[in-house]
Amino acid sequence: MSNENFRRELNRAFDGMAGQHSPTLSGRIRSAIARPPAARSHYWIAAAAACVIAVLIVGVLFVANPLHRPTSNVGGPVASPSASPSASPSPSASPTASTAPFQCGTTYGPITQNGPLSAYVSDVRTGSHPGYDRITITFSNGAPTSVEVRAQTNATFTTDPKGEAVTLLGNSGLLVTIRGADEHTNYSGSTDFKTGYSKLLEARQVQDFEGVVQWGIGLSGNTCYRVYLLKNPDRVVIDAQTGT
Amino acid sequence: MSAAVMEQPAQTLTRAAQGDQDSFSELIEPLLDPAYRLAAVMLADRGAAEDAVQEASVKAWRNLRQLRGDATSLRPWFLSIVANECRMARRTRWWSVIKIADVDTQDKPQPESYSDLHRALLRLSPDDRLPLVLHFYLDLPLDEVARALHVSPSAAKSRIYRSAKRLRADLTMEEVF
Numbered sequence: 023m024s025n026e027n028f029r030r031e032l033n034r035a036f037d038g039m040a041g042q043h044s045p046t047l048s049g050r051i052r053s054a055i056a057r058p059p060a061a062r063s064h065y066w067i068a069a070a071a072a073c074v075i076a077v078l079i080v081g082v083l084f085v086a087n088p089l090h091r092p093t094s095n096v097g098g099p100v101a102s103p104s105a106s107p108s109a110s111p112s113p114s115a116s117p118t119a120s121t122a123p124f125q126c127g128t129t130y131g132p133i134t135q136n137g138p139l140s141a142y143v144s145d146v147r148t149g150s151h152p153g154y155d156r157i158t159i160t161f162s163n164g165a166p167t168s169v170e171v172r173a174q175t176n177a178t179f180t181t182d183p184k185g186e187a188v189t190l191l192g193n194s195g196l197l198v199t200i201r202g203a204d205e206h207t208n209y210s211g212s213t214d215f216k217t218g219y220s221k222l223l224e225a226r227q228v229q230d231f232e233g234v235v236q237w238g239i240g241l242s243g244n245t246c247y248r249v250y251l252l253k254n255p256d257r258v259v260i261d262a263q264t265g266t
Numbered sequence: 267m268s269a270a271v272m273e274q275p276a277q278t279l280t281r282a283a284q285g286d287q288d289s290f291s292e293l294i295e296p297l298l299d300p301a302y303r304l305a306a307v308m309l310a311d312r313g314a315a316e317d318a319v320q321e322a323s324v325k326a327w328r329n330l331r332q333l334r335g336d337a338t339s340l341r342p343w344f345l346s347i348v349a350n351e352c353r354m355a356r357r358t359r360w361w362s363v364i365k366i367a368d369v370d371t372q373d374k375p376q377p378e379s380y381s382d383l384h385r386a387l388l389r390l391s392p393d394d395r396l397p398l399v400l401h402f403y404l405d406l407p408l409d410e411v412a413r414a415l416h417v418s419p420s421a422a423k424s425r426i427y428r429s430a431k432r433l434r435a436d437l438t439m440e441e442v443f
Contacts, residue, residue: 028434028441029402035384036403040306040315047316048298051323055287206421232428 124154124263126246132170132199133251140233141166141200141256142208148217148225154248154261155222157215157239159200165256166235167202173245179238182229190240191216191223196247198237198260205230221264279337283330290327297341298323300404301348307399308352308392318355322348342406342413349396349414356392386433394432397425 144162148155177192205213205227213227221241229236239262246263282289298319305315305322326344333343387395400411412422423443430442 028430028437031381031383032387032398032402032433035381035387036303036307036399038384039310039387040303040403041312043299043302043306043312043316043319047302047319048295050316051294051298051320052287052291054320054324055290055327206417206424210418231424 122248122250124246124248124261124266126244126266127173129173130169130171130247130249132168132201134168135165135251137167137202137256138164139202140207141203143200143203143205143235144208144255146209146211146213146215146225146237148215148219148222150217150219150222150264151261153265154263155217155219156259156261157222157225157237158257158259159198159235159237160255160257161203162208162255165251165253166200166258168200169249169251169258170199170201171247171249171260172197172199173247175245177224177238177240179226179228179236182234182236183231188226188228188238190226190238192240192242194241194243194245196239196241196245196260196262197228198239198258200235200237200258202233203235204233205235219264221266222262276336279330279333279340283333287327290330293337293340294323294326294344297344300341301345303403304345304348304396304399305352307395307403308349309355310388314355315352318351319348322351325351339413342410345400345404345406345414346416352392383433390429390432394429397422398429398433401426 141161141164143159145160146157147160148157150156174195174197177190177195178187179190179195179197180187215225217223217225221243222239223242224240226238226240227235228238239260241262244263244266246266248261248263250259250261251257252259278289278292282293301319301322302315305318306312309315309318322344326347333339387398390398397411397415400406400414401408406414408419408422411426412419415422415425417425427437427439427442430437
């Protein structure tokens with residue numbers, strides 16, 4: 023079906039749904055605009071009061087932490103960083119002290135967890151630290167439902183849905199697959215980082231389609247890495263070990 | 267319609283922002299039809315659509331000072347308010363009264379005269395219909411669709427394509443754009 027046919031048929035369907043608005047709509051709007059807003063003021067007071075109460079309740083629950091939930095959540099073969107993860111949400115901030123071992127050439131996950139229908143990526147950052155290069159993918163509204171990292175012996179990845187092969191800097195790679203996520207609602211940053219680091223040479227988005235976000239990571243040398251799934255804010259942290 | 271809006275002198279917008287109701291009416295009048303069509307498709311209820319447009323118009327009037335950019339920004343800005351109003355209308359509807367129109371669209375078998383595309387359209391969520399309405403039905407350029415959806419143009423393109431693919435799985439990008 024051609025573009026024109028599709029458009030025509032679609033618009034016919036839309037016409038069937040919409041029809042015509044009543045001729046009085048314009049007059050209704052004029053008189054609604056002319057009406058002073060004072061009549062609604064008590065709703066605003068009620069709404070403001072409800073907001074204050076909600077904030078107070080959330081604040082009390084947050085401080086009291088009645089369920090004693092841990093503030094970090096780590097899946098897969100690695101352990102949580104021993105320092106509070108919320109103390110260093112950024113890869114460029116001082117790295118957390120960690121005893122988590124690196125895994126080499128193996129697959130991480132998929133680790134599944136509870137999350138919203140679509141977790142919105144809000145930030146992607148890279149950083150270099152003693153012993154490892156790091157990439158952090160942060161979400162604004164909850165954790166993604168599944169995270170998987172696959173090691174590969176080259177730095178060539180396939181974009182989806184285009185199906186094009188892209189070769190990143192480096193001679194090995196990691197393919198990070200995040201399901202239940204999207205990167206176009208809350209994220210407008212770079213989708214291709216050429217870092218200049220010694221290990222993590224390039225990170226590039228290869229998919230953001232149908233609730234699946236994929237990043238290809240080009241590495242130099244071996245694929246020794248570790249993964250953290252952290253909270254506050256929800257984020258996926260991947261460290262590629264340098265000197266390997 | 268679009269040309270008429272774009273040619274509105276900046277002074278009309280300034281006067282409207284200063285509280286001149288006639289100037290605001292002059293600006294908003296050409297946008298009522300697309301706004302109604304957008305709301306009617308999102309809500310599948312013509313009465314509720316008119317209410318949503320009315321409420322959105324009042325909000326636009328009260329918040330006109332928040333409009334960034336010139337008169338060409340008015341249309342996507344206003345349509346985004348209408349879309350928000352439709353979302354709110356749907357949210358409040360589930361716990362209030364189940365309107366006849368809801369029963370019509372959700373429970374009753376759809377008329378035989380409906381095309382497959384029409385049926386598929388009714389099965390889409392309102393938020394999935396939104397980019398299609400903006401792009402195909404209202405014929406907005408991609409950058410205006412993006413502004414109305416509060417996303418980048420490439421993200422808007424992706425959302426249009428994704429929604430179109432939900433209507434007809436074999437569509438290619440070339441057939442959509």
